[in-house]
Amino acid sequence: MTSIMGSRIRQKQIAQLLKAGKRLDGRGLIEYRPIKIETGIIEKAEGSAQVCLGKTQVMVGVKIETGGPFSDRPNDGVLTVNSEFVPLASPEFEAGPPGEESIELARIVDRGLRESKAIELEKLCIVPEKKVFVIFFDVYVLNHDGNLVDASGLAALAALLNTKIFKYEIEDGEVVRKPGFTSLPIRNYPVAVTFASIDGKLVLDPWLDEEQVMNSRLTMTFDKDGKICAVQKGRQGTLTPQQIIEAANIAREKAEELRKQVVKS
């Protein structure tokens, strides 16, 4: 737990270094921490991945079930994203129902997948208006060292890429699992890129110390064509319109670099 004085001193230290274009951990202002991606690590899940972003560690498991469609989209599969801040991941996390940080994280990841139309949900219909596939993404934070958004987004994308759907037949209106799998129909690869604004300076991929002193956070998600598909500002700090556009231009390039790392893994 950082005390108020402690965090003020830290903020000053981090901000002063930033003025000189430096970061406490030696990175460049728009440099990511080392990224490690592993996929297919949970055999019982239809899709899974773990991403290490520096010391931040996030696992995403994809489970597929069948269920009813939403009434306004009777022939589309259903996408659900949930996130858990597991108490083992940080001294700040407590067991219990998801808090607003956790809900916000899940919804940012959800928005990237949904708005870029990453999954071809219209191909996931089993019985029109009755039965469709429901795809559950569970984001599991295992070690919190900052920038959970990008780590979770990458893990979700990596998990998506190795997700398989069980084969099935319909017997008496019931879905019966059959041996074998087909791959999930995918059409887009969204990647989230997050900045922290500290004393008016933008830095990419904030780690925990920077997050504790940042004034605001800005996430932009880009699809495979370099179009923006989701944006989220967080925290009580402010941004100027110029900063937002500057960030968008940097983020688009970084998203492209990150996407290559996921797609090759």
Added chain:
Amino acid sequence: MKEQTKLVDDNGIRTDGRKLNELRPTKMEVGVLSNADGSAYIEQGKNKILAAVYGPREAHPRHLALPERAILQCRYHMAPFSVDERKSPAPSRREVELSKVIRESLEPAIFLDQFPRTSIDLFIEVLQADGGTRCAGVTVASLALADAGIPMKDLVVACAAGKAGGHLILDLNDIEDKEGEADVPVAYAPNLNAVTLLQMDGILIIEEFRQTIDLALEGCKDLYKLQKEALKAKYVAITEEVEE
């Protein structure tokens, strides 16, 4: 699949008769609830939203209180009858997220350090929703805060812009939000030139995104004038009463 409605016709007119860069008819009123320390009401198109502020008062639960500043607690909530299909009154994940981003959009405008150890409680009730309720919620909430006499650096005002039917448009209504290509809600403190809330969903290239933000900021500036008029109107009315 449902038949796609044409969101913008050949003359650049939208489903509700508006031009591309036109705000919905908007009415704001300050001081509408007698129990609250500050309150306000907004109608923006079919949106009808009430905001009330209590405090600064003792934080509840108490452990949330901070030694060096007041905390702002915000609840954005939709009435079960505010939408076509009844909404369960329990707070949804969407409402939790919106409560958070609305709170964060207002905090930078408030002198929170003047009221250490206290809580300023803000309640936003959406009575009828027709797209853009988070923005209208921010706009009406800053009026309620000002009405409660909370010292502020600026009024925060919010407006969405986006893209529908291939056109960039201002102040999306429900159908434009649901069936359009993109929605970018922006909150802005004009005197500080500070964007305090920014979200987006949909698909835009960077140049469109830039233009959309500019468009939203123009909308904010127009709504800002209405905010100030609404605030003044309450005190003009009081002055008149006293003089009579």
